[in-house]
Amino acid sequence: MRRLLVLSLAALVCGCATVKRLDGSRCTPPGDGREPVSAVHIMNTNWLLLSLIPIVSGDPQHPNEDACRWFCDTVTLQNQMSMLESEVRRAGASRAENVFTVCTSESVFMFLLQREKMHTSAVLVKDVEPVQGKANAQ
Amino acid sequence: MTRLKIAACMAAASISLAGCFSVEVASSPVLGEEVKQHVIVDCYGWYLFGSLPLICGNKNVDSWCPISLFRDDVTPQVAYEKVKSLSEREGCEIDNFHLVDDNEVMFEFYSIPVPIPWIVVRKEISLSAYLVEKGGAQ
Numbered sequence: 001m002r003r004l005l006v007l008s009l010a011a012l013v014c015g016c017a018t019v020k021r022l023d024g025s026r027c028t029p030p031g032d033g034r035e036p037v038s039a040v041h042i043m044n045t046n047w048l049l050l051s052l053i054p055i056v057s058g059d060p061q062h063p064n065e066d067a068c069r070w071f072c073d074t075v076t077l078q079n080q081m082s083m084l085e086s087e088v089r090r091a092g093a094s095r096a097e098n099v100f101t102v103c104t105s106e107s108v109f110m111f112l113l114q115r116e117k118m119h120t121s122a123v124l125v126k127d128v129e130p131v132q133g134k135a136n137a138q
Numbered sequence: 139m140t141r142l143k144i145a146a147c148m149a150a151a152s153i154s155l156a157g158c159f160s161v162e163v164a165s166s167p168v169l170g171e172e173v174k175q176h177v178i179v180d181c182y183g184w185y186l187f188g189s190l191p192l193i194c195g196n197k198n199v200d201s202w203c204p205i206s207l208f209r210d211d212v213t214p215q216v217a218y219e220k221v222k223s224l225s226e227r228e229g230c231e232i233d234n235f236h237l238v239d240d241n242e243v244m245f246e247f248y249s250i251p252v253p254i255p256w257i258v259v260r261k262e263i264s265l266s267a268y269l270v271e272k273g274g275a276q
Contacts, residue, residue, distance in 0.1 A: 076162065076164075077162040077163065077164040077176065077177075077178055078162075078164040080164070081164045081165070081166040081168075081169075081176065082166075084166065084168060085166055085167070085168050088168045093168075095168050095169065096166075096168045096169060097170070098234065099169060099176060099234065099266075099268070100234070100236045100266050101176065101178045101266045102178070102236070102238050102264045102266060103160075103162075103178060103180040103264050104238075104240065104262060104264065105182065
């Protein structure tokens with residue numbers, strides 16, 4: 001019983017979704033008419049029993065909070081995109097560039113418990129009026 | 139000894155049911171107009187002495203058996219072929235290509251690492267890419 005409790009607590013703490021924001025002003029400008037706003041790293045994790053049955057996952061609708069979803073698997077690419085869309089809106093950006101997603105996993109007690117992690121990184125950019133266009137307009 | 143047998147049975151059952159090869163596709167407006175889909179391919183498996191394949195995900199994801207025995211499917215070429223076939227099916231080009239090839243050389247048995255590395259190695263490959271409209275590559 002104690003072991004179960006410890007495992008449950010560990011899963012509760014570790015199965016969470018996070019969004020980390022970095023200053024993106026030093027990122028390479030992506031091209032004409034766009035400027036970097038920020039760089040983001042989005043991670044979501046879950047715990048699976050026997051690599052199959054989801055125990056607990058991060059809540060993609062409440063990242064960076066002590067929120068989790070029990071008995072459902074939220075570690076999907078579509079959820080990563082949803083979190084990215086929210087972050088684009090929050091940052092006032094227009095789109096995300098250089099989006100890179102990687103999926104990793106680790107096992108505890110062989111296959112008894114598996115932890116899946118999905119990482120997405122991106123540079124958020126916003127549209128700006130081209131300088132050339134401004135000069136022509138003037 | 140009984141516990142060991144139970145653990146082995148559970149491991150075999152979970153591997154045979156769960157599989158270790160996955161292809162996920164998602165789309166989002168924040169990726170840009172020209173990006174049709176974001177795709178990730180993830181595959182992992184176990185290798186004896188780091189080179190002899192024991193068990194890994196089956197690259198034929200539609201197959202009845204989600205695993206392949208003694209066949210090396212955890213290679214960049216296999217992951218790339220999967221994305222390539224998807225791009226051909228969708229009539230798209232591949233862009234923003236990232237590949238992570240990771241090895242865990244300390245095999246763990248019940249959370250106790252086998253003290254000699256490279257006996258059983260867990261390899262994992264994760265490929266991330268965009269499928270873009272033809273002529274729309276950034």
